[in-house]
Every structure is written in structure tokens, then in C-alpha cells.
């Protein structure tokens with residue numbers, strides 16, 4: 001099965017004008033030729049790029065492209081989104097379901113991997129397609145068909161041992177505020193849910209998604225909500241994102257970041273230090289630095305453990321402990337993430 005390719009809903013039923021973030025989501029770049037041309041880059045590798053994008057299409061907001069360096073084919077932001085021929089190579093040890101999530105799915109739309117926590121797959125849509133995504137082959141269609149969240153909500157209500165629900169996807173913040181409000185209202189009816197966490201990369205690529213109605217929705221909920229951003233490079237943290245994060249922090253939202261260590265993107269101590277510095281300015285706590293999940297098509301992003309651990313040691317020698325994320329890896333069947341260096 002392929003990554004969900006249905007379009008993101010871009011029109012409100014009541015006819016009001018769409019918020020700016022939704023207009024950006026409706027106007028994504030999906031053609032590698034257009035992306036290369038906007039950056040003033042040649043199209044020599046275009047046929048292979050198009051072939052690699054066939055099963056997992058290119059998808060990138062225009063505002064994110066403006067953060068890239070024109071004329072630089074090795075730009076670390078571009079590398080995260082442009083399909084490349086290396087994705088087509090079959091690599092030993094890489095699979096379509098590297099975390100064996102299929103075996104942790106008690107009901108469609110819900111993953112239960114760790115004690116006391118469950119993850120809701122609320123949508124298969126994303127505002128950006130990241131080439132390293134471990135869910136790039138995820139069977140979203142079988143999770144999100146039919147009555148959508150009903151079975152998952154019933155399962156959560158029946159499991160008193162689950163204290164935390166994590167909204168994931170796809171990207172949960174591609175849903176509009178009305179849908180999120182419906183979901184949060186349904187979750188709030190489940191008394192034993194004590195914590196709400198949202199994982200999203202949308203604010204990194206469309207900072208305007210952190211809008212006032214969403215802030216009000218989360219601030220008014222009965223939870224101390226944690227929003228986990230997924231930024232991998234300091235240049236992804238625009239002034240706009242900094243200012244919105246600062247506002248959300250003032251309103252009491254817990255902001256964390258988890259990154260993936262990616263060859264050619266952030267595998268240098270200078271880059272990782274700059275990322276932590278910039279997160280600090282935004283009021284976001286660096287939380288995890290993940291080793292790549294071995295998903296088919298992403299092997300060219302892998303950084304060997306020995307290199308990763310040296311980078312982490314170097315980072316610790318430069319920054320205070322609270323700005324050094326834990327280097328970790330998710331391993332199928334383990335009761336928690338494996339921390340390689342804390």
C-alpha cells in the first residue's frame with residue numbers, strides 16, 4: 001500500500017475564507033521540475049527523481065522552499081524533500097515497516113507500542129513529504145477508512161491503563177480546527193486520559209498553522225498539552241516560527257522537538273549546535289535526536305552509530321545538558337526507545 005495521496009481538504013463547508021495556512025496547504029509544490037526551477041537548479045536527474053517520487057510523491061510548501069538556498073543542489077532542506085535515484089535501490093536490512101507497526105495495531109487507526117500510551121493515526125495527509133519518513137509505505141487506507149476514529153476511541157475508552165494519547169499520522173495538524181475540536185471533545189470524554197501529546201512537522205514548514213484558534217483550542221482543553229515539533233536544521237526555524245512558538249510557550253503549551261539524524265542534512269556538530277541554539281531562542285526543548293528508522297528508500301540518510309555517538313559527545317562538550325537531545329533509536333519489540341547517549 002502507498003502513502004495516502006488523497007488531497008488535503010482545503011475548503012470549509014460553510015464557505016468562509018480559508019485560513020492562510022490552509023491556502024498554503026492547497027498550493028503545495030508537487031512537481032520536481034517546478035521545485036528545481038524555483039531554485040535555479042538544472043534538471044539533469046529529473047527522470048530518476050520522477051521515478052523515485054512515483055510511490056511517495058513530492059510535496060512541499062512554497063514558504064519552506066523560500067528557506068532553501070537557491071543554486072545549491074546540496075541544500076539540507078532541499079535534501080529532505082527532493083526525491084533522488086538512491087531511493088530506488090533495494091538495501092538489505094531496510095523494509096517497508098521498520099518498526100513492525102502492523103503487529104501493534106489492535107484496531108484500525110491506533111497503535112499501541114508502549115505501556116500506558118497509545119498513538120492515534122488521525123490522518124494520512126502531511127503538509128510535506130520527508131524522504132526519510134519511516135511511514136512512507138504505511139497502509140493509511142486500511143487505518144482511515146469507514147467510520148474513521150470510532151473504533152480507536154472505543155478501544156481507548158475500554159483501556160483504563162492508557163493515560164496518554166498521542167496524535168500522529170500523517171500529520172495531525174493538517175486537519176482543520178473544526179475536525180481537531182471534534183476529536184479533542186471525544187477524547188476529553190475518556191476520563192482516564194491524563195496527557196495529550198501532538199506530533200507535527202506542519203508548523204516547521206507552515207508556521208502559520210500555529211494559529212490563534214488552535215492555540216485557544218489547546219489552551220482550553222483539560223490537558224497540559226505537549227506539542228512535539230519535528231525540526232532537523234536551524235534554517236527550518238524561521239523568525240515566524242520563533243515568534244509563534246514564543247507566544248505558545250507564554251500561553252502554557254509545552255514545546256518539544258525531536259529530530260532525525262540525517263546524512264547530508266544535520267550530521268555535523270556545528271549544525272546540531274545551531275539547531276539546539278535556535279530551538280532555545282524559540283522556547284522549544286530539544287528532546288530526542290533519533291537514529292534513522294531502516295525504511296526502504298531512505299538508506300542514503302543513515303549515519304553509523306559510531307559517528308552518531310561521537311557527534312553527541314562533541315555536542316555535549318559545547319552545550320549545557322538541557323540543550324542536548326537524547327540520541328536514541330526505536331527498536332521493534334522493545335518496551336521503550338533505546339537511548340544510545342543521554
Ligand code: SF4
Nearest residue numbers: 126129130133170201
Ligand atoms: S511530516 Fe512526518 S509523517 Fe509526514 S512525511 Fe514527514 S516525517 Fe512522515
